[in-house]
Amino acid sequence: MIALNKPLAPDLTKLTVYLAQVNESGWYTNFGPLHQQLTERLEAYLGVQNLLLVSNGTLAIQVACKALNINSAITTPFSFVATTSSLLWQGIDTAFSDINMDSYNLCPIALDEALQQNNNYDAVVATHVYGNPCDVNGIADVANKHNKKIIYDAAHAFGINVGEQSVLNFGDASTLSFHATKVFHTVEGGAIVFKHKTDFDKAKQLINFGIQTDGVLGEPGINAKLNEYQCAVGLTLLDDIESVIKHRTVLFNTYTDELKGVVELPKWHPQASLNGAYMPIYIACEKKQKDLMQALAKNNIECRRYFTPSLDLAYSQQKSFGCANSQKIAGGVICLPLHNFMSVDDVLVVTYLIKETL
Ligand SMILES: Cc1ncc(COP(=O)(O)O)c(C=O)c1O
Structure with missing residues (x-):
């Protein structure tokens, strides 16, 4: 069996040392010492400032929008459902603009056309798919x-750089998910990286019920804090993150080399590093797609049609500026197994089967 994903398991000896510290101090949540340590280590590792840990990647989007006063947004239709559902849950008037067929990311030309048609949006919410x-x-x-x-x-996009710069340093805010299935995780968790310290300060207050540093109640907030036990998982896993990303990148590159000319692959940003988070392939022909998924299943190899459907179709009551590319890609994309516990030989088993089937 080759699983689609297998979460990193924290080393129990290291983890227990952190957990014992928490038990001794009795400081289990509310911005404790491990929260501070994890924040500092992540800022240093990622090359960012104003990083706020939160309880998951969905709330990260919601809190970022609230901190930036976003009431309406144009977003990508090609992403995990949470990119859109978090906006809708937040009561944000959400519209879709199409993606680029090469990268599967929000297309600036389509975005410009959409905003020329209707300029009444506060923000652009785009995913680094x-x-x-x-x-x-x-x-x-x-x-x-x-x-x-x-x-x-x-x-x-954990650990991804564009040139010398973390990808998280672009835009007014970037949100991360530290869900167990991600390259780096805290079981559940996430973070927001803000461009401006004032937005960071506001968000820190918002994730603590809106209580100001002087104890006075400010704008109503929510509880979206990351607790100390989860920070302990993060601190433990962060020790090995470089080798994890290196290994995942080797697997990603092996897939890419083996599958060139066999299936279509998204075109990677030319100045960007890799983290081996996912291995998406695109097969336009429905029959070939079904045949491949059956062959993989028969050989105990997991795969997933990820992301489908295109979100403009799932939320058809929302305004769409036309999302034909996204619908096409969502109709033919499949993610292959890629995780830290796979070997290059596992990748070769999968790619051999794909070549044999198609
Ligand atoms: C693109 C994207 N956005 C947001 C989320 C939501 O993150 P979380 O599961 O931490 O709430 C995910 C989770 O998988 C995701 O893939």
Whole structure:
């Protein structure tokens, strides 16, 4: 059996040392010492400032929107459901603009056309799908032209750089998910990286019920804090993150080399690093797609049609500026197994079967 994903398991000896510290101090949550340590280590590792740990990647999007006063947004239809559902749950008037057929990310040209048709949106919410950075300069040009804020859903983009710069340093805020299935995790968890310290300060208050540092109640908030036990998991896993990303990248590159010319693959941002978060392939022909999924299942190899459906179809009551590319990609994309416990030989088993079947 080759599983689609297998979460990292924290070393129990290391983890127990952290958990014993928590038990001794009695400080289990509310911005404790491990929260502080994990924040500092993540900021240093990722090369970012103003990083706020939160309880999951969904609340990360909601809190980022609230901190930036976003009431309406144009977003990508090609992402995990949480990118859109979090906006809708937040009462944000949400519209869809199409993706680029090469990268599967929000297309700046389509975005510009959409904003020329209707400029009544506060923000652009784009996902770095599968960890592949958006055209961050193209999106910044369009957003600046139309005076929009930018939030990046970077749930898949842990550790990714564009040139010398963390991808998280683009936009007004970037959100991360530390769900167990991610490259780095805290079982459940997430973070927001803000461009401006003032937004960070506001968000820190918002995730603690809206209580101000002087104890006075400010704007109503929510509880979205990451607790100390979960921070302990993060601190333990962070020790090995470089080798994890290195190994996942080797697996990703092996897949890419073996599958070139066999199936279509999304085009990676030319200046971006890799983290091996996912291995998406695209097969336009429905019959070939079904045949492949059957062959993989028969050989005990897991795969998933991820992401489908295109979110403009799932939320058809929302405004769409036309999402033909997203519908096409969502109709033919399949994610292959990729996780830290796989070997290069496992990848070769999967790619051999794909070549044999197609
Ligand atoms: C693109 C994207 N955004 C948001 C989320 C939500 O993150 P979480 O599960 O931590 O709430 C996910 C989770 O898988 C995701 O893939």
